[in-house]
Amino acid sequence: MGIDRDRQARSSGITASLRSMISHIEELPVLPTVAVRALTLSMRDDVDLTQLARVMEADPVLTAKILRLVNNAQAGLPTRVGTVKQAVALAGLNQVRCALLGVLVKDYLPETEPKIADMSKLLWTHSLVTAVLADLIAAKTFPELRETAFVGGLLHDIGKLVIMDIFPDIALQIDELRKERCLSTMEAEFKILDTDHCTVGKILAQHWKLPEELVDCIWLHHHRLGSMDRSSLNWEVTAIVSLANHLAKEMLCDVPERSNEDSLIEALLTALNLEQAEVAALRGEARREYELKAAFFDLESDLSIVFHQIIQKANRSLAELGIELDVKNTRLSKMNALLGLANKIGLDLGNVHNKTDLFQALAQAFNGFSAVPVGIFYTIDHETRELEGVVWIDGGRKRRLLCFTDRNGTPIWEQTDQNLPPDLCRILANAKQRLHYDRTIAQSFSSPFLIFSFGMENCYFAELCISLAQEYRPHPQDNFTGFSQIAQLLRSSLENVLLFESLQCKKEDLAQALWRTEQINHQLIQTERLAAVGQLAAGAAHEINNPLAIISARAQLLELKEQDEKRKQELALISVQIERISKILTNLMDFARPAPPNLQKINIHLVLDRVLELVATNFRKYKITLVKQYDDRIVPIKADPNQLEQVFLNLIINAQHAMEEKGGQLTVVTEFLANQQAVLIRIQDQGVGIARENLKKIFDPFFSTKAEGKGTGLGLSTSLGIINNHFGKIDIDSTPGKGTTFSVELPVDISALRPMQSEACTSSATSLGLRPRILVVDDEEHIRDVLKETLENEGFEVMTANNGNMGRDMLEAERFDLLLLDIKMPYRDGLSLLRELRASPTNAGLQVLVITGTASPDEMGEIANHSCKCLRKPFHIKKLLAEVHFCLRKTDG
Incomplete structure (x- = not known):
């Protein structure tokens, strides 16, 4: 409309226009x-x-x-x-x-243009009717205000006359906008001028120095009753004029559709204490009074003629409105058809779970919709650059699209024509110009297609392209709105499909994760069982070591005293078997409580060579050929050489046992894994192999496939613990009848993960007397007796204590040259007594020889930190005496 364009052009100048209006009012002649x-x-x-x-x-x-x-x-x-x-x-x-x-x-206030003159005449007619009604209302409510009410009613719309005089073109535009959009006069004035005739009239009345009550009537006659100041002396006359103004509009059929006149009139009637019946009587009296006064204003005295003129204009407006309504109905029917299509698409897409169903449902929904003879909907996957879509032609024929796009988004067809309409091929070829990943729907037009583009960053890009029939093209904005809703539905449905597919993938991943978790739980259960076995083994070793030490010591003492050679050999056999039992217990303890590695910088090839030298004789005996394939790139690693020798010795002995019957080739391979900063050692034999059902149990303690007497079943489990402490990996691959391969992977440097064991500090020696005095502290009576007898036979003075508290008291009361101390004791354990000794000024330098059967690696480390020697139960008498003499020599030194 011309009004809208003109109003938009003046939007930045409204304030300036208002200043100009005020200036004109100030320039009016006094x-x-x-x-x-x-x-x-x-x-x-x-x-x-x-x-x-x-x-x-x-x-x-x-x-x-x-x-x-x-x-x-x-x-x-x-x-x-x-x-x-x-x-x-x-x-x-x-x-x-x-x-x-x-x-x-x-x-x-002269009138120039004919249209303005007609508007002015209607305005004066309305003003005179308002004045007459105000006079009559005042006569019934506040008779003393009749004259003021009449003048106030006559002047209440004076602001409209000012607008007509200063801005006649704008006055016409306000009137046109009011009729076009069924607005009130004030609403139309605000949309165009950003002010209203009430404010303009107030300024004029104040400029003419009219009485305050008239100014209020002019300014506030359109205000709601609640906004009037009820404490003011003028509110009654203002309310009277406001009611008269609304009643005059009713009489002259000048009430817009959007007006809330009824509620306003009801509030004013209540405030003025009037009934509807009284108002109805006033209308007839007002008509007679108007006819008497009309001549003073050069107005038509017969209101019937005025009504006839109003009705004629209304009929013309109704005719124009009818034509406009026909156009709007046509547009509305098209919009309804689009909304129906959108509703159908929304229902059809509600249950789709994949793109194929989505494309099928969309093409089916457009079947029979003549407004869209050609359409396409397609998506481009961000990661795979795959283009998928559907094309429908003439509402019935449809075909799937499937191809890849280049980096710019241009389709790469297997066939050049694809049997697509040329315009559609052009749209797809130019899609790269519209590529974006904003979630908002971008609208564009490329004749004859309306295009709706949307996407999601790092996920997809999609477009709905619609070719409209001829009858749908005159109002493109309506079509943009309708099809934009369909594009919104497609975006939501597509993202639901992508989400569903993602959930399906996550469901599969979750199933795999659950399976892996079950396997890990199974391994944890096995680990817990092994830990329980280890704890049981440690406890058993402790309980066995003490009586075994007694038996061993007694057998050795009897052997030393025995003169019969045969009995002497039998006692020696007992000692050998006790040593065998002790070795088994030691292996069991190493498995249950593996010591932390003592890290050194070593050459893995030298470690392997030392082990291979130990078993070289057996290789020749069993016709085993040794092949070494060492990697020249191998770098030194940080590890415990003794523990690794034990691991490789176990693995190589296992390989030897597997090839003792038929011989074969033993291959030792090393490899430097540069990317992982690790070394790999493989020990391959050509032996009997291991059955598949035994592979999972091969590292279990006490499990062995060897013949009885060839192993304890702790070698591989101990090796596994050592490799784990080195943050390495050990694996096995075996085929029955062909051989077995053990693979060991070790990191180059684990010093940051495994702290080095601190070195033991040296202690000062004490002087010995002519006959060294030794204190034995042990809770086992038989061990105390054996130690006392053995040491006294060597000429030492020996005293005993059966617990830590007694030992502490004896050390405080007497002076000793050597302390033999057990670790596990009631009341006070050996380590706490040792700590107290080292803190004592008198016994800080006392030599201590610890005798224990179950000390853990941490306890052994603390013993070393206190500069003490340690002897494990069961011990050999000669080993015991050697350690005692060594400690006493340190005291002499």
Whole structure:
């Protein structure tokens, strides 16, 4: 519309226009003093008509106009009125006011254009009807306000006259916008001028210095009752004029559709204490009063003629509105068809779970929809750059699209034509220009297609391209709106499909994870069982070591005393078997409580060579050929050489046992894994191999496939613990009848993960007397007796204590040269006693020899930190005496 364009062009200049309007009002000629004084006198209740006539006669022009109007209004008089005093007396005060207002306002606000003149005439008709109604309402509610209410009603819309005078074009635009959109006058004024006629009229009334009650009537007659100041002296007259204004609109059929007149009138009636029946009676009386006063304003005195003119204009407007409604109905029916299609698509897409079903449902929904003869919907996967979609032609034929795109998004077809319409091929070829990954729907047009583009970053890009039939093309914005809703549905459905596919993948991943978790749980259960076995083994070793030490010591003492050679050999056999049992217990303890590795920088090839030298003799015996394939790139690693020798010895002995019957080749391979900063050692034999059902149990403690007497079943489990402590890996691959391969992977440097064991500090020696005094502290009576007897046979003075507390008391009371100390004791354990000794000023340098059967690696480390030697139970008598003499020599030194 021209109004909209003009209003948009002036949007930045509204404030300037308002300033210009105020400037014009200030430039209006000031009303003659005589006219203002006459108007002021006429509004007084106690006005003197003779004085009023004398004031009016002071202005010849005003006198002539008043006489002309009164004589015209009083047609039929026998003689014409010749003086103002006669005119006032004959016409009455109220008619004089009408004449004054009609002359003053109409003379000082001229009308130029014919349309403006017609609008002005209708406005004065409305103002006079409002004034008459205000006078009648005041007579029933506040009679003392009748004259003020009449003048207020006559002047309440004076602001409209100012707008017509200063901005006639804008006044016409306001009237057109009001009719077009069924707005109230104030709503239309605000949309165009950003102000209203009430504010403009207030400024004019204040400029003319009109009484305050008239200013309020002009300014507040459109305000709701709640916004009026009820404490003001003028609220009654303002409410009267406001009610009269609304009733006048009803009488003149000037109520817009969006108006809430009924609620406003009801509130005003309640405030003024009036009933609807009284208002109905006022309308007929107001019509008669209007006809009496119309001549003073050069207005049509018969309201029927006015109504006829209004109805004629209304009929013309209705005809124009009917044509416009037909156009809108046509557009609405098209919009309804699009909404129906969108609703159908929304229902059809509700249950799709993959792209194939999505494309099928969309093409099927457009089947029979003649508005879209050709359409396409396609997606491009961000990762795979795969283009998938569907094309439908003439509403029935459809075909799937499937191809890849280049890095710019251009389709790469297997066939050049693809049997697609040329315009559609062009749209797809230019898709790269519209590629974006904004979640908003981007709308564009490329004749004859409407294009709706959307996407998701790092996920997909999609477009809906619609070719419209001819009858749908005149209103592209309507089509953009309707098809944009369909594009929104497609985006939501596509993202649901992608989410469903992602959930399916995650479901599969979860199933795999659950399976792996079950396997890990199974391994954890096995690990817990092994840990329980280890704890049981440690406890058993502790309980066995003490009696075994007693048996071993007694057997050795008997062997030393025995003179019969045969009995001496039998006792020696007992000692050998005890040593065998002790070795088994030691292996068991190493498995249950593996010691942390003592890290050194070593060459793995040298470690392997030392082990191979130990078993080289057996290789020749069993016809085993050794092949070494060492990697020259191998770098030194940080590890415990003794523990690794034990691991490789176990693995190589296992390989030897597997090849003892038929011989074969033993291959030792090393490899440097540069990427992983690790070394790999493989020991391959050509032996009997291991059955598949035994592979999972091969590292279990006490499990062995060897013949009885060839192993304890702890070698591989101990090796596994050592490799784990080195943060390495050990694996096995075996085929029955072909051989077995053990693979060991070790990191190059684990010093940051395994702290080095601190070295033991040395202690100062103590002087020995002529006969060294030794204290034995052990809770086992038989061990105390064996140690006492053995040491006394060597000439030492020996005293014993059966617990740590007794030992502490004896050390405080007497002086000793050597302490033999057990670790596991009631009341006070050996380590706490040892700590107290090292903190004592008198016994800090006392030599201590610890005798234990179950000390853990941590306990062994603490013993070393206290500069103590350690002897494991069961011990050999000669080994015991050697350690005692060594400790006493340190004391001498």
